[in-house]
Amino acid sequence: xxxxxxxxxxxxxxxxxxxxxxxxxxxxxxxxxxxxxxxxxxxxxxxxxxxxxxxxxxxxxxxxxxxxxxxxxxxxxxxxxxxxxxxxxxxxxxxxxxxxxxxxxxxxxxxxxxxxxxxxxxxxxxxxxxxxxxxxxxxxxxxxxxxxxxxxxxxxxxxxxxxxxxxxxxxxxxxxxxxxxxxxxxxxxxxxxxxxxxxxxxxxxxxxxxxxxxxxxxxxxxxxxxxxxxxxxxx
Amino acid sequence: xxxxxxxxxxxxxxxxxxxxxxxxxxxxxxxxxxxxxxxxxxxxxxxxxxxxxxxxxxxxxxxxxxxxxxxxxxxxxxxxxxxxxxxxxxxxxxxxxxxxxxxxxxxxxxxxxxxxxxxxxxxxxxxxxx
Numbered sequence: 001x002x003x004x005x006x007x008x009x010x011x012x013x014x015x016x017x018x019x020x021x022x023x024x025x026x027x028x029x030x031x032x033x034x035x036x037x038x039x040x041x042x043x044x045x046x047x048x049x050x051x052x053x054x055x056x057x058x059x060x061x062x063x064x065x066x067x068x069x070x071x072x073x074x075x076x077x078x079x080x081x082x083x084x085x086x087x088x089x090x091x092x093x094x095x096x097x098x099x100x101x102x103x104x105x106x107x108x109x110x111x112x113x114x115x116x117x118x119x120x121x122x123x124x125x126x127x128x129x130x131x132x133x134x135x136x137x138x139x140x141x142x143x144x145x146x147x148x149x150x151x152x153x154x155x156x157x158x159x160x161x162x163x164x165x166x167x168x169x170x171x172x173x174x175x176x177x178x179x180x181x182x183x184x185x186x187x188x189x190x191x192x193x194x195x196x197x198x199x200x201x202x203x204x205x206x207x208x209x210x211x212x213x214x215x216x217x218x219x220x221x222x223x224x225x226x227x228x229x230x231x232x233x234x235x
Numbered sequence: 236x237x238x239x240x241x242x243x244x245x246x247x248x249x250x251x252x253x254x255x256x257x258x259x260x261x262x263x264x265x266x267x268x269x270x271x272x273x274x275x276x277x278x279x280x281x282x283x284x285x286x287x288x289x290x291x292x293x294x295x296x297x298x299x300x301x302x303x304x305x306x307x308x309x310x311x312x313x314x315x316x317x318x319x320x321x322x323x324x325x326x327x328x329x330x331x332x333x334x335x336x337x338x339x340x341x342x343x344x345x346x347x348x349x350x351x352x353x354x355x356x357x358x359x360x361x362x363x364x365x
Contacts (some may be wrong), residue, residue, distance in 0.1 A: 035282055170280045176274075179283065196246055196281045216245040216285065224243045 006065070007032045007151055007183035008053065013062035015048050022048040024207040025062070032150075033180040035173070035197055037215075037226070040204035041234050046187040047084060049204070050153045053185075054081035066151055077106075080149035082140050084156040087168040088128045094139060095124040101143050113146035116176065120168055134165030141169050145176040152184040158194060170197055195226040203233055236270075238279060247282060250289035254298060259319040265311035269299060272307075284309060 008030040015023040022045045030036055038046050051057040053064055055076045069075040088097055094117070102108040117124060120138040128136065137157060142214060144152050158166050173198070177184065188194060195201075195215065203211040211218075215226055222229055236257075238249050257263040269275070272290055276283040290307060293299045298315060301307045335345045 034284065167280065171277055174280060174283060175277045177283065196279070196285070199282055199284050213280075216247060216288070219243055219245045222243075228243065 005032060006030060007034075007067060008185075009063075009065040010049075010053065010064040013049065013052060013064065014060045015045075015052060015057065016060050022207050023052070023059070023062075023114060026204070026207070026209055027062075028202055028209070029210065030183055030184050030185070030200075034199040035177065035186065036096050037191070037195070037198035037201040038185050039189070039191060039201055039226075039230055040187075043206075044189075044204045045207040046189075046204055047155055048224045050081065050155050050185065050187060051083075052177060053151075054079055054153055056081070077171050078149055079151045080144040080147045081153045082144045082155060082157065084159060086136060086140075086141065088136060090127070090129040092128050093124065094122050094126050094128070094131075097128060097139060098124075098142070098146075101146075105147055105149075107148040109148060111139060112176065113142060116142045116145055116172060119172055119175070132162070132165075134161040137161045137165055138168060138172075145172065148178070148181070152182060154184065156187055156189065158188055158190065158192075163193075166193065170194060173197065185211045189221055191227040191230045198226070201226055203230065205234065236275070236279065246285050247289040249281070250275075250281070250286065251293055251296070251298070253291060254289075255315075255319040256323065259315055259323055263309050265309050267309045269307045270307065297329065334356065 002076070008028070009026045010026060013026045014021075026049060028036075038049065048057065052059045053066070053144045055071050064071055066075040066139075067078055069078070092100065093164050098113050098117070102110065102113070116175050120142060122131075122135060122138060122142075126135075128139070131139065141154070141157060144154065156170055160225050161169075170193075173184070173186075186194075186197070200214050201212065201218065202209055211229070213221075218229060219225060224232070236253055237279055238246075238253050239260075244252075254263065254269075263269070270278065272286045273283060276286045279286070290299065290301075294301065294317070297310055299307050300310050334346070340348070346348070
């Protein structure tokens with residue numbers, strides 16, 4: 001048993017870039033076993049928040065606790081972060097990308113990776129440079145889901161990809177998500193056909209949270225789908 | 236099972252409604268095994284906790300029962316089938332009546348039209364659309 005029942009606690013997080021205040025005091029608490037949607041238009045601070053949690057950015061103020069741990073090497077090992085930018089080496093084959101990634105992480109599950117490869121309909125011999133954006137997005141997802149990391153952060157996994165890749169990714173997440181042992185944050189600026197994936201959602205607007213809560217409760221309270229609420233808030 | 240989740244109704248309620256509908260139409264019969272929560276979540280591409288909530292509610296409503304180590308099954312509850320059927324029928328008739336009212340048809344004219352169409356459909360006669 002772990003010390004904390006919260007997978008992630010963020011308190012009054014602040015981050016300023018030279019020209020813009022990206023996070024103006026953001027607080028969230030994610031219980032274990034849930035999938036959260038971090039929703040907001042481009043530039044709302046979603047990536048900054050995820051990068052701070054992943055330990056890739058140093059916040060200017062506030063606190064972060066991952067599974068009860070303060071930011072540290074130990075905390076970092078508990079996190080699988082998939083950035084929006086494409087970090088795959090284009091000269092590698094799909095198989096080489098998986099082997100290369102496996103070498104970095106002790107929690108890599110070869111069998112799960114094999115299952116996901118098949119499910120995502122990726123050819124292990126295909127070169128990364130020959131893959132479509134949707135296929136590269138599928139591959140990036142495997143890199144996170146083949147690990148048993150308790151906290152998974154996906155930054156814009158659905159951005160600019162075809163509907164069939166989006167559906168595969170949604171289903172892949174649902175199939176592989178390990179219930180109580182895992183917690184996931186998925187950021188997106190287009191809610192569309194992904195809202196049924198989320199236990200709870202956070203609306204981030206110019207560095208401030210303007211709505212958060214359990215997705216079903218929000219639908220009941222406002223009589224609207226999350227997608228319609230999103231459109232209304234960010235109209 | 237296929238559900239359109241674009242509506243404003245909570246997803247777990249939509250899942251329960253779909254089960255009720257399938258029970259009422261006979262697509263699901265008492266004793267039928269329903270998919271595991273995980274399988275249905277993957278099939279519908281819906282969060283597993285949402286499916287869990289729907290199944291839990293359905294157990295409370297008496298629609299299904301979970302047998303340890305065997306799975307979840309549709310229960311033999313005739314009153315639920317009848318209740319659901321009557322709910323569905325009321326909804327269908329309400330929709331129809333509202334549509335006719337919106338077109339300005341009187342009660343008499345509506346009933347007359349229903350009688351005519353009933354006769355024609357029963358005799359299998361094709362009727363061209365106006």
